[in-house]
Amino acid sequence: MRSLHLPFTNWILLCTIFCCLSSIAGGQNSNKGTDFWVGFMSHIEGVGGTRGAQMALYITSDVSTSGTVFVNGIGSSQNFNVTANTVTELTIPTGAYVDNIQAALNKGIHIVSKDPIVVFAHIYAYVISGATLVLPTNTLGKDYYVLSAQPSATETYSYSQFMVIATEDATQVEITPSALTVNGNPAGVPFTVLLNKGEVYQVQSKTDLSGSHVASTGNDSTGCKRIAVFGGTTWSPLGCIQADTGDNLYQQHYPVSTWGREYITIPFATRKRDDFKIVASENNTIININGTIINLNAGQTYSTSSSGIALHITSNNPISVAQYSITQVCDGITGDPEMILLTPVEQNIRMITMYLTTHYQIVGNYINVLIKDQFKNSFRINGAAPKSAFIPVGNTGYVYLQEKLAAGSYTLSADSGFNAIAYGFGDIESYGYSAGSNIEEVDKKIIANTSIASNITGTCVNTPIFFTISLPYATSHLVWDFGNGQTFTVDNPVTSSTAPPYIYNYVNLATNNTVIYTQPGTYIIKAIATRNGLTGCEAFDELIYNLLIEDLPKVITQPVYTMCSNEPVVNIINLIGQRPSGKYTFKGDGLIDSLFNPATAGSGPHNIEIINTSINGNCSQLIDFIINVNPAPFVDAGDEIDIDLGETAQLNAKVSGDILDFTWAADTSLSNPNSLTPIVTPTKNTLYKLYVNSENGCTAVDSVLVRVYTDLEVPNAFSPNNDGVNDTWQISGIENYPDSQVYIYNRYGEKVFYSKGYGIPWDGARNSNHPLPPATYYYVIKPNNPRIPNPLVGPVTIIY
Template structure:
């Protein structure tokens, strides 16, 4: 490619792959200011402030508080370096509010000539934590709106919103516009590093408070300052909010606000939002709501949110996202965290690479990262160089995606090929922090360098490529002087190009002298601009100093396929092209495939549609505009295959379709292999092939061909397969006397009969051709000769599909010999089925139907008792039984048989048979019987017709004469059979079930002994279902309807106990009561522990429940007393064994009888 052509190509193409913004300001810088605001401590734990410094290259910083240098610290690439700030020098006590504090500002300065850094501030102690991104001085502005949250009553001593202002230059004068009034607070910060913390008198919410440079002072017009806002402590969440945390964020100037914000929720937590407007009439769309805000007004979400969403406005707004108090915040998982505020970055201000810190302080247990990015760039996102998955599209705009990561490392780097917004945050028990990961920021006045090769504007120059300088101002300059490095300043004020932005009109001035830099080094352009008068700000010269780098050109490296096949996807890939800049990897690519197509993907896939030689041109670039020299490689595309199929576009089911391969190859190429895929799962490798489809439908046929150059191509073509007709017909039974009717049962595929046409061929060569065919729906033909004929039915449907059905048909003769035999006719009883065997025949063909009329009555009625339309010789018929007889006399029947060979061809014959009467039995239901019922006569079975003979029973527990023994049969259901054998050798049987119910069981003593006047509770057991009891007689019993009554000892008596089940079965037992007149004490016992006679026994004493037993020794001392004798005397007194000897007893039955006395001997 000629040089002019290459330049034109780059001018047209590189604009599509470079998205450098119209400014060169990010959160990276060389000079930063932070503050340590008032907070409510957690008990006695006083907060600390720690700065985290990160850089993409090795750098060095110094820490100052005011003008006092604290330390100098080296910063390694991609590492978050912590630096603690002395609390006593920087902290703002609550009593220090609302006054100028000298030298309280915290300053971080990069050593001159060293690379830029990013700075984050983290306040922590006890259950307190808050963090913010710190902005470089060049990104600061002159106008800010405060972002806070509404304070609630609590017992904290401060409990206030705050605004903290920091001067970055001497004699900085500011105005705080009080909300809701015209009151202004004028503040003068004499020195850079001086601080003013505004604390309201009560719980005032400072959100929307406007702070600006006081331009009534002429020397104040170009000054910038830093502003921080938050709360000393706050609860967020309403009634559930119990715990609190401070809020702390550095605010973006209004120049860095935007119109579109992507909001990603805290993982597992609810969140709230605030939206602040810069101008009147700002229309905001958010969460399916539309509302209007005026200058300084804010919208606060009326409900807590948990899903991702967008904030969109017609004018610039600022958006803050809030975490809630711990008890209010969790969507899922354990409750963690506390109030936190983070100022979000709009979509238009983003970053592509940053190193972050993820602190565990103080008491942070879970750390996360939220990322918002274009969906097309999500796959390029990396954490410490590792690709990540799990991206989810934004619900209302799938062109953007988000992700939520849990992080482990304290320091990690994130990168992507395109810009993203990110937030780092952490949660712990009643503690949290969150901060923006970084961003590009707006600048009102900035320098860009136009690259003469790519026509791209960037903040840096490229080696050996023409550079043109442009300065963008937010005012029209009176005069401009340009000074490059040490060269003399040159006066040149061109006519500006006016550019309309969201902030108004910007003016772009282009320097007319172009420069080409031949060395890799830093340069400085100083642009001195004479400003016009603006209010109290008088005109004067302002020096804008811009330091820029000259970057080397990237070294492109790629992988390509040198000899690809046409019409085939080919992978082109970047092979680690080197940007030659340590912190700026290649992230722009441009491919020209030589066939008029290009791509800006890193690893594109391309298809050549023609054969031949092509020259692929490849460029690699970086964000700041440097593009590599072209890398050209030759690609030779092999001869092109043109696959082609010769195919009828329609076919029929189950009919061969012919497929022809008529593919060609360019030049001298040949087809060496092919594969057919017919779309129904079938395949073939033949050149020309026939294939049948089993079902109708549209099929995609694919032919894949391979050439001798190993190239493969394919073609697809559809074929419509229509349903074929399915002709079918029924064969009649016909003889030479009949007209044979062929019933048409054809259907059109699967859709029913449809509009089919038919042609019949009857296969009868004995008639003229015209009489041998027809086109009627059903066929009809009169065959004159018996024999076998081939009948064909051809059906055609509307799609032109034709199908034929052929069947062989037999025309039967007319000479029939009917005959049958009665197989069991010699001794047939009326309860038996008669067995008939057909022996009929016909002179040609076959017998087509047999009819049997089993009696004269059947013949007279014209209704056959047996009809067989598919007879065959020697076939038996055993399905007929004569009706039951009503008398004991034998009966004779005439059987008529008619044999058919067609509709009008038949013959008949008759035979007689004598049938004997069979017994007629009845066997009524037998009622259930109890197991203990004994032998029972079964009388429910009998013969009722009067046939002479003998009846017998059989079955479990029954004798042949009908005596049933339930005990022998057993409990349960038993089948009893009654069989009657007649004297005429005819028998009949009936069956009936009999149920044996279980009888109750009873266990009781047959004799009971009770002392006269005594009583005793009867001991007995019984089993059975739903038992009832009855004693007879009832004299002397406390109850006669229970199993174990109490019996009185008055007189000898015989009792009967009857136990009855709920099934009516009963069991009885007699019990003899014997009366004993006195108790019978033993005269001695031996309590020696051998388990024999160890206690003194008294027979029948248990008949006297109120008996008193006393025992005395020979001295008259009572050694035993018992009322009742449930615990017998064991020979011990007061737990001591009594000595052997004679003792005396008194037994008082306490029933009005005399006492029983006597002596007792203890033997050991």
């Protein structure tokens, strides 16, 4: 039985495009994510009939955007819209399918979007399915080696295969198959094809095509065109010769320039065995696999297996490594074939978002994570520490994690770079993908530094920048273009390196070996290096690096801001002369975020620091100033006083501090407004306020209530007719009896109104909802105060 990989939802990698794919051209995060090429590779079931293969594209983004998918060779055009953090699915017409044919066909699938997107391609039929992450055009290269697998000898249409797609017209491609092709091309003998933009060329063999070489060639630097390469099989059983279950394999390949020299593999959870294949791009490549030494030349491959242990693979030259899951009949463990191109230790990320599912019989989802031991405690899954323990990988300084997760979306993050793959198994089912990687040319890149930071992607205006170029070879001629009109050419540049990578610093004494950008913006820095003794594409390398220069407003602050300890909390951003743009962090006494609390800070001078960072984090400035908190005077107007009407009372206030003066608010019942102990004779409830001024300019105020008790005066009628006169039943003096209870009954003894405290006078409505008819009602007022120990009762008439 043939097995089926998961549909798209298993491969959704909702990571921001900058954390997943960075520009190969410059080795920096310059990918715009607007242009992709992919091909509908051959499938064992073809595209006819009910079991025929189909191809779907799954597009996601962290922003809402739109775009178009073209297959010009068949006149197909499909527009699409993507809502941020959701998935859009497009079905590719079967006319784009490339059958078992080796010829140039205008069937390339071109995806163009307005904003950065992530694209997955999925080829599936009946119970045979495979998918791949699609790389943006600007991350493609010109030199590839293929990794594939042995096809089935008994299945007629089981082939090892790879596909080349041209992204520009007049693209000359040299193909050196590692095995005899179905078209009769012999192993090891190069042949050339000329492709125009959008044309694809598929190569197939009944033998494993791993190690085949595919290169874009030309007669000069302008003839070197980027190409996309996809490899895999139409269908393969993996793991044992007797297997009758398998899958098609479908993976976009990474250019040689992005390969690494160190890989650490992590076993697939639950499986008894993992298979691996390594390919070299250079002669005399010495590979160490857990102490076993292997020597490979360019295009040679080496296969190995491991049972539940991590492999530490190092090499003197860049290599590519694929990890294979074997079919279920080989080990009796739930799962089926899968091929994942691993990312080297040199390529890593700090945050990704991915999605796991249980579709199509998947019963277990897992992630494998590799990280340096010193940063393992910072690793988080949706903000929480993982449940499983990290396992050391020998003495490498790395540890790995195998974590089983339920279906759903997960964000992985850490304080340092990590590598991860996601995968799942079910009954003769499997899926897997690299969960994300910074795809950059390891030895071929431009590096920018400042005096305080290395490997920057941006900085402030007017900051001196030091540029360096790393190359895998010694160059004899170097041309710099800094994107601001400034160029520099040097012959026979000096390097201190004696082996790759060769490091060349930008040296120009006239500019102190630095470049300064005086205006904000994105600058495209280019470096063209020449390699002696070669012609065509191999003689030139153009490296591109995007540098974001940001600016921040010049902020003016007063040197000292003075306030009193009893003043309200103040937002310190409002104390700045010009509100800065971007993001802020705050430091200082009495601060919660940007809010300064003088009472918490205490009296005295307080240094406040605001670090203002530009929106993209490339530029920052320190804003600091002093907030001087003066102590406010202390004032206590005393406790509340209760008196009966006609009585007098003495206030007992207290003040302290550096007092300048104090006074009670003007009131005729006060004997002396400038005394702390005046005699008062209020005729109603009165709030007396005492104002205090200190020598340092701070003020304070406190108040005391003198409550004047009187008998309750209860009216025997009122007219709730909304004419503004006697519309409510006002009980004079009841405000001094906060615990009072007021009951109203009709002539039948039914309670029609009740209030505790009588804060809102009765308006003649039944339970404050429906107006009552004119009549005489009866009240019971319970003051609940020793001063009036007995309830008051009597009639009250409603008159309209």
